Each structure stands twice: as C-alpha cells, then as structure tokens.
Amino acid sequence: MTSHRSVRFRRDWIHGWLLLLPAMVFLFAFTHIPAITTIINSFYSTPRGRREAKFLGLTNYERLLDDAVFWKVLGNNLWFALGTIPMSVALAIVMALWVNDKMAGRGFLRMAFFTPTVLPLIAVANIWLFFYTPGFGLIDQLTSSLFGWSSVNWLGDPATALNAVIVVTVWKEAGFFMIFYLAALQAIPVTLTEAARIEGASRWTIFWRITFPLMMPTTLFVSINAVINSFRLVDHIFILTDGGPDNASSLLLFYIYETAFRFWETGYGATLTVVLLLLLSLMAIGQFFLFDRRVHYK
Amino acid sequence: MSTSAPLHISGKAIELRGISRVWDGKPAVDELSISVPAGSFTVLLGPSGCGKSTTLRMIAGLEEADGGRIEIGGRDVTRLPSAERDLAMVFQSYALFPHLTVAENIIFGLKVRRTPQAERQDRLEKVAELLGLSALLHRKPAQLSGGQQQRVALGRAIIAERPVCLMDEPLSNLDAKLRHEMRLEIRALQRQLGFTMIYVTHDQVEAITMADQVVLLNGGKVEQAAPPRELYTRPATPFVARFIGGPPMNVFAGAALPAVEAACPGCLLGLRPEALVPDADGPLTTTVTGVEYLGADLLIDCSLNGAPLVVRVHGQREIEVGQELRLAFAIDDLHVFAGETGPRRDDLKETLGPLMRS
Numbered sequence: 001m002t003s004h005r006s007v008r009f010r011r012d013w014i015h016g017w018l019l020l021l022p023a024m025v026f027l028f029a030f031t032h033i034p035a036i037t038t039i040i041n042s043f044y045s046t047p048r049g050r051r052e053a054k055f056l057g058l059t060n061y062e063r064l065l066d067d068a069v070f071w072k073v074l075g076n077n078l079w080f081a082l083g084t085i086p087m088s089v090a091l092a093i094v095m096a097l098w099v100n101d102k103m104a105g106r107g108f109l110r111m112a113f114f115t116p117t118v119l120p121l122i123a124v125a126n127i128w129l130f131f132y133t134p135g136f137g138l139i140d141q142l143t144s145s146l147f148g149w150s151s152v153n154w155l156g157d158p159a160t161a162l163n164a165v166i167v168v169t170v171w172k173e174a175g176f177f178m179i180f181y182l183a184a185l186q187a188i189p190v191t192l193t194e195a196a197r198i199e200g201a202s203r204w205t206i207f208w209r210i211t212f213p214l215m216m217p218t219t220l221f222v223s224i225n226a227v228i229n230s231f232r233l234v235d236h237i238f239i240l241t242d243g244g245p246d247n248a249s250s251l252l253l254f255y256i257y258e259t260a261f262r263f264w265e266t267g268y269g270a271t272l273t274v275v276l277l278l279l280l281s282l283m284a285i286g287q288f289f290l291f292d293r294r295v296h297y298k
Numbered sequence: 299m300s301t302s303a304p305l306h307i308s309g310k311a312i313e314l315r316g317i318s319r320v321w322d323g324k325p326a327v328d329e330l331s332i333s334v335p336a337g338s339f340t341v342l343l344g345p346s347g348c349g350k351s352t353t354l355r356m357i358a359g360l361e362e363a364d365g366g367r368i369e370i371g372g373r374d375v376t377r378l379p380s381a382e383r384d385l386a387m388v389f390q391s392y393a394l395f396p397h398l399t400v401a402e403n404i405i406f407g408l409k410v411r412r413t414p415q416a417e418r419q420d421r422l423e424k425v426a427e428l429l430g431l432s433a434l435l436h437r438k439p440a441q442l443s444g445g446q447q448q449r450v451a452l453g454r455a456i457i458a459e460r461p462v463c464l465m466d467e468p469l470s471n472l473d474a475k476l477r478h479e480m481r482l483e484i485r486a487l488q489r490q491l492g493f494t495m496i497y498v499t500h501d502q503v504e505a506i507t508m509a510d511q512v513v514l515l516n517g518g519k520v521e522q523a524a525p526p527r528e529l530y531t532r533p534a535t536p537f538v539a540r541f542i543g544g545p546p547m548n549v550f551a552g553a554a555l556p557a558v559e560a561a562c563p564g565c566l567l568g569l570r571p572e573a574l575v576p577d578a579d580g581p582l583t584t585t586v587t588g589v590e591y592l593g594a595d596l597l598i599d600c601s602l603n604g605a606p607l608v609v610r611v612h613g614q615r616e617i618e619v620g621q622e623l624r625l626a627f628a629i630d631d632l633h634v635f636a637g638e639t640g641p642r643r644d645d646l647k648e649t650l651g652p653l654m655r656s
Contacts, residue, residue: 196395197379
C-alpha cells in the first residue's frame with residue numbers, strides 16, 4: 001500500500017517537472033540567465049578585441065556617479081514620469097467616466113479613445129512629426145494664425161523637446177489606461193451611486209467618496225504600469241528626437257541603448273541596466289506599500 | 299430638534315396621480331394612481347414585471363415618470379431630483395459602500411449634508427443601539443452577515459429621520475428564518491418611528507403580515523388596493539383571488555356546473571381551499587387526482603367535471619388517489635366574478651350558491 005503510494009507520488013512529481021520544463025527553459029534562457037549575466041558584467045570592463053573583460057569591482061559604479069550625462073538623463077526621466085503619469089491617469093479617468101454614461105455615439109467615442117493604443121507608434125509618429133514641424137506644422141500654423149506667435153522648433157529646441165515627447169506619450173497611453181478604468185467602473189454596482197444620490201450626494205461627492213476609492217485597485221495597477229512604461233518606452237524617442245538636442249530628450253533606457261550598442265561599452269551599459277532595474281523594483285515596492293492601506297479589494 | 303429626544307419621524311402622505319412609464323413603446327406602469335396615507339405602511343405587491351419596482355423608483359426619483367404627478371406631503375416632486383424629495387431608500391442588494399465602515403455607511407447622508415459632527419455622533423449612537431449594531435460600527439460590510447448588512451442599510455435609511463422610506467424587496471436575500479425576524483423588526487421600527495413606508499415585494503406573506511394597505515399590481519395597473527384582511531376576504535378580481543392565499547383560491551369557470559352556466563353565462567366561481575369541507579352529503583362530487591402531505595395539513599387535488607380544485611383538510615385524514623370525494627361549503631365563503639377581469643358580484647352569491655350541485 002505505502003510503496004504503491006510512493007511510486008505514484010514519484011510519478012506525479014516527474015510529470016509535474018516535465019510539464020514545467022519547456023516554460024522553465026525559455027524563462028531561464030531569456031530572462032533569468034541574461035539578468036544574472038548583466039549583474040556580473042556590471043563589475044567587469046568591456047572586452048575589446050583580444051583584450052578580455054577584466055574584473056573592476058565597483059569602478060563602473062564610481063564612473064556612473066561622476067557621469068553628468070547619466071544624471072541629466074535620470075533627471076529627464078523623472079520629469080518625463082511626472083509629466084506623463086498623473087496626466088495620462090487623470091485623462092484616462094475622465095474619458096472612462098465620459099464613455100461610461102449612457103449617450104449616443106458611445107461606441108464610437110470608446111473606439112476613438114482607444115485608437116492611439118492600437119496604432120503602431122512608428123506610423124503615428126509621422127503625423128506627430130508633421131504637427132511639430134517648425135513653420136508649417138499644424139501646431140505652428142495654429143499658434144501663428146491665432147496668437148501671431150513666431151515659429152517654434154518644438155522637437156529641436158532643448159527647452160521644448162522633452163515636453164513634446166511627453167505630449168505624444170500621454171496621447172498614446174491615456175486610451176490604454178481608460179480601458180482598465182472603464183472595466184472598473186462597470187464592476188461598481190449602479191445601486192451604490194443611486195443610494196448616494198438619494199442621500200443627497202452631488203456627482204462630485206459620488207466620484208470622490210464612492211467611485212474613486214472603489215477604483216483604487218485599478219489605480220494601483222495602472223500607476224505601476226505607467227511608472228514601468230515611463231522607464232521602458234524608447235521607440236518614440238528614436239523616431240521623434242533621437243535623444244537630442246544635447247541629450248535634452250534622452251531617457252535612461254535610451255542612454256543605456258546608446259552606451260551599449262552605439263558606443264559598444266557593454267560593461268558600463270550593464271551597470272546602467274542594474275541601476276535601472278533597482279530603481280524600478282524600488283518604485284514598484286514603494287507604490288505597493290504606499291497604496292496598500294488605501295486600496296479596498298473586494 | 300433637541301439632540302437627546304428619542305427618534306421620531308412624522309410621515310408624509312404620498313399621492314400618485316396617473317403616473318406612467320413606457321419601455322420601448324410598452325407601458326411598464328400605466329396611469330397608476332395610488333394614495334398612501336401619512337405614517338402608513340403600504341406594500342406594492344405583484345408578480346415580477348408588474349411595474350412595482352419601476353413605480354418605487356419613480357417615487358424615489360431614480361426613474362423619470364413619462365406622465366402623471368407624484369406628490370409627497372402635498373408638494374409636487376415629479377421633476378425634482380432624488381436628493382430634494384426628502385426620502386430614504388433601502389435596496390434589495392442593500393447598496394452598502396464596501397470601502398466604508400458600518401459607522402461611515404450609516405452617517406454617509408448626514409456627512410454629505412454637512413450635519414455637525416456632534417449631532418452626527420449622537421444620532422449614530424441612537425440608531426446603532428436601536429438596531430443592535432453598536433458592537434459592529436468599525437467593521438466593513440464584507441465582515442457582516444446578511445442580516446447585519448440588512449440592519450446597516452436600515453440604519454442608513456432611518457438616521458436622517460426622513461418622513462418617507464422606500465424599500466425594494468429588502469428581505470429577498472435572507473434565509474427563511476431571518477426573513478421572519480426582519481419582517482417583525484421592520485414593522486415594529488416603522489410603527490415606533492412613524493415614517494411613511496412604501497415597501498415593494500413579490501411575496502404575499504410579507505405583504506399580508508406587514509402592511510396597513512396592500513396595493514396589488516398587475517401589468518402596470520392596480521388590481522386592488524385594500525387592507526390585507528379585505529384582500530383575502532373580498533378579492534376584487536379573479537387575479538387578486540388567485541394571487542393571495544397559500545394555496546390560492548380555486549377560481550373556476552361556471553361552465554363546470556351546467557346549472558350555474560345557465561343562470562350566469564361566463565361567470566367565474568371562487569372557493570378557498572380551506573372553505574371546502576369533505577362531507578358525505580355535500581353538493582359537489584369530485585374525483586381525487588393527487589394528495590400532498592404537509593404535516594399539519596393535507597392538500598387534496600381533485601377534479602370537478604374537469605375543473606381542478608384544491609382542498610385543505612386536517613393532516614390525519616386518509617385519502618386515496620382516484621376515490622370519489624363529496625365537498626360542502628358555506629354560501630358566505632363563495633366568491634362570484636363577472637368574468638376574467640370582471641368585478642365581484644356578491645349579489646349573485648345567494649342565487650348561484652344553491653345551484654352548485656354536481
């Protein structure tokens with residue numbers, strides 16, 4: 001009886017591992033091993049030609065502390081996060097509230113808001129490039145005919161380049177986040193709003209006291225995603241500004257790409273990557289602790 | 299009002315004058331007129347789809363009336379938003395705010411209307427004590443049982459001392475035992491506090507046991523509005539007769555008895571199961587088609603010339619399926635209706651009663 005059971009147990013155990021194996025191989029080969037290799041590489045010099053990588057200890061990290069471009073790019077990234085996250089989340093909530101109401105053309109509006117998410121950025125960037133073109137771009141034409149402003153090189157001026165990229169990102173992300181808020185809104189029973197209305201609550205009170213708190217799990221999810229995205233998105237920089245002028249619109253990941261694959265400094269690139277990963281995990285954990293008390297899970 | 303005074307609410311009368319509500323061209327509520335006296339307990343009763351919930355939601359202001367007038371305490375509120383109608387409502391699902399504690403749920407309305415903190419606290423204590431919620435004030439709704447959640451919803455409804463309280467099937471999510479307790483409790487609360495109650499249900503037992511006035515609706519119209527006793531003893535139409543009573547009244551076409559059909563073509567006859575008595579010399583000869591044993595009682599299904607009848611007798615009786623059963627009844631227990639929708643014809647009772655032989 002017991003031996004029969006132990007054989008059976010071992011068989012289940014082997015089956016279990018066999019089923020896990022394919023996924024595990026891919027996960028290790030493409031996620032875990034590269035991540036560990038990156039951490040190891042960050043302590044070595046970049047191998048060049050016949051010169052092998054040499055163990056440097058913390059030298060790469062010391063170089064990072066003195067790297068003015070790194071600090072500039074990190075600052076850019078913080079500004080970029082501050083500019084995109086609250087704005088796109090707020091817009092997403094407003095759009096979701098709007099298209100959740102019963103009204104004519106609701107389906108069309110939902111589609112219109114979601115379109116930027118579906119469209120590939122490479123294709124859309126052409127339109128945005130035209131909007132931003134100095135002189136005859138849409139924005140310049142509007143500002144010059146309405147306010148008589150002179151032409152502005154929105155993407156070419158260090159003062160405006162990053163903000164111009166922020167606008168495109170908000171436009172791209174808000175519709176995506178709207179879908180999550182729309183789902184959250186539809187999960188809130190209508191009777192809660194009705195009960196609040198009978199108690200005399202205004203639309204504004206209902207939003208702040210009922211709807212918004214009940215959407216907190218969504219806000220947590222969306223804001224973590226937004227933070228990760230703000231450090232992860234690079235495609236729009238490639239197309240719109242290429243990080244310039246003078247790194248004015250360069251973000252951390254773009255800088256890592258340049259260091260590792262344009263200047264071929266893989267060792268220093270690995271160091272930057274480790275720092276980025278640390279930052280991201282710190283922020284995700286921080287958000288969980290910050291929100292956790294205020295999130296009501298059903 | 300002095301804050302230490304016991305809770306008391308003076309109810310307001312509600313008058314519905316020909317209100318309608320149309321869904322996709324079909325009237326859900328069809329020129330409905332109902333008078334609800336101040337401080338009374340009125341139940342809107344009817345099968346699902348009869349328009350009772352829609353009527354309640356129109357009174358609450360959650361649904362716009364397509365026609366007619368709604369008056370609360372003599373004031374026309376037909377076009378006013380819910381908040382200005384000065385009423386409270388308890389929902390079937392209770393509609394408690396899941397992220398707020400019991401205390402916050404109960405004082406939600408007071409807070410929205412900026413009642414001073416001290417008064418809020420004072421009223422909360424009184425309501426919590428009245429409903430036995432004092433120990434639960436810091437819990438979230440998810441940590442409460444169904445009956446406790448129901449009490450919180452009641453608390454939220456009565457704390458503002460509104461003159462009118464509306465309830466939409468508030469007991470349908472509770473088990474049978476709890477439903478019985480809450481029925482008594484809600485009725486006692488309404489008597490004690492004195493507000494006007496409009497209560498929607500499809501359960502005739504709730505209606506009969508709680509109401510001062512029952513309004514039985516069918517297809518968006520009033521079938522009968524009367525006190526429970528009258529609804530049972532003098533149903534106005536065959537629909538009411540078949541809806542009230544457990545099991546409901548036997549209503550059958552006079553055609554089952556040729557002598558009756560000749561005297562009053564198209565008439566319907568009604569006899570309650572408890573009004574029929576097995577009697578060897580009884581005038582009605584029937585065949586037993588089924589027997590249902592309920593413990594104290596026995597329900598006998600039988601057939602009178604093809605018309606099905608249910609008879610309620612004492613549970614100890616032995617009855618066999620297929621046997622002949624002769625039934626007697628008192629003329630006073632007979633109900634006569636002029637037709638399917640038609641009115642009562644009490645004047646025909648004395649004429650038709652003796653003709654009922656088979």
